[in-house]
Amino acid sequence: MDFKEELIKKSTLINEEIKKYLKREDCPERVLNEAMEYSLMAGGKRIRPVLIMAAYELFKDDVQEVFPFAVAMEMVHTFSLIHDDLPGIDNDDYRRGKLTNHKKFNEATAILAGDSLLNYAYNILIKNIINSNSNSERKMEALKELSNGIDRMIAGEYIDTEYEGKEISSQYLEYMHENKTGALITASVRIGALLAGASLEDLNKLTIYSERIGLAFQIRDDILSEIGDSKILGKPVGNDKERGKCTYTTKYGLETAQKMLNEITNEAVNIMDSYEKGAFLKELALYIANRNK
Numbered sequence: 001m002d003f004k005e006e007l008i009k010k011s012t013l014i015n016e017e018i019k020k021y022l023k024r025e026d027c028p029e030r031v032l033n034e035a036m037e038y039s040l041m042a043g044g045k046r047i048r049p050v051l052i053m054a055a056y057e058l059f060k061d062d063v064q065e066v067f068p069f070a071v072a073m074e075m076v077h078t079f080s081l082i083h084d085d086l087p088g089i090d091n092d093d094y095r096r097g098k099l100t101n102h103k104k105f106n107e108a109t110a111i112l113a114g115d116s117l118l119n120y121a122y123n124i125l126i127k128n129i130i131n132s133n134s135n136s137e138r139k140m141e142a143l144k145e146l147s148n149g150i151d152r153m154i155a156g157e158y159i160d161t162e163y164e165g166k167e168i169s170s171q172y173l174e175y176m177h178e179n180k181t182g183a184l185i186t187a188s189v190r191i192g193a194l195l196a197g198a199s200l201e202d203l204n205k206l207t208i209y210s211e212r213i214g215l216a217f218q219i220r221d222d223i224l225s226e227i228g229d230s231k232i233l234g235k236p237v238g239n240d241k242e243r244g245k246c247t248y249t250t251k252y253g254l255e256t257a258q259k260m261l262n263e264i265t266n267e268a269v270n271i272m273d274s275y276e277k278g279a280f281l282k283e284l285a286l287y288i289a290n291r292n293k
Contacts, residue, residue: 018074036120052191052195057196058202075124145191217288268282
């Protein structure tokens with residue numbers, strides 16, 4: 001398996017599915033719909049919907065089953081990014097090399113674009129479940145996972161803003177990132193596994209895997225915020241330190257943060273070694289730990 005080729009293939013499939021849900025009709029809220037599309041189609045790695053697909057494929061091949069959840073997850077993730085960039089939270093001007101939503105449009109439109117994407121995600125899944133001829137119970141469980149992931153992500157974001165400029169314990173730092181970054185990653189893996197009918201044993205193993213890569217994702221973000229290339233990242237480097245945010249690099253230093261990243265990535269890789277079809281998720285863990293943006 002060529003990992004990069006497979007990642008591009010999965011990302012392309014997701015992008016094609018997302019395009020089916022874009023709102024482009026001429027209507028009074030046309031600019032709001034443009035703002036939603038602006039951020040939704042601004043690029044990005046599509047890691048969360050890719051995780052849904054890959055976790056499902058550990059057990060089943062008919063991946064079309066997960067597409068509504070993959071699209072909804074990316075809408076939820078985009079909602080979180082739009083709101084994260086707002087003046088009242090991180091006040092960022094650029095995301096993925098482009099103006100953030102509130103800079104491209106205005107703050108009110110950005111808030112409502114995020115709200116609309118979150119609501120649209122629920123509408124897509126509710127409609128899919130109502131019209132489903134089978135697996136409706138599994139889909140309800142998957143919807144519950146998504147809703148819980150959103151709840152935890154918002155809680156983590158609150159802690160991030162509340163403790164900005166303050167010293168926090170190692171326990172709080174990990175709790176913050178397990179929720180802010182890790183919750184939707186864990187939800188993505190569990191959604192894919194649930195839709196495929198995975199056993200409780202497999203769900204537990206995959207939950208540990210997802211928690212490890214979720215934390216790895218955040219630690220790598222913290223490292224890149226210190227030493228990354230702003231041209232590659234598509235946003236300024238050093239913002240977290242300037243704002244007095246507690247990160248893994250400010251708390252432990254670059255060397256220790258990198259060591260922690262390596263250790264938890266190895267744990268995730270070892271879990272995937274036990275699956276016959278685990279090669280992609282194994283490589284994805286390594287990709288998350290070594291990415292440059």
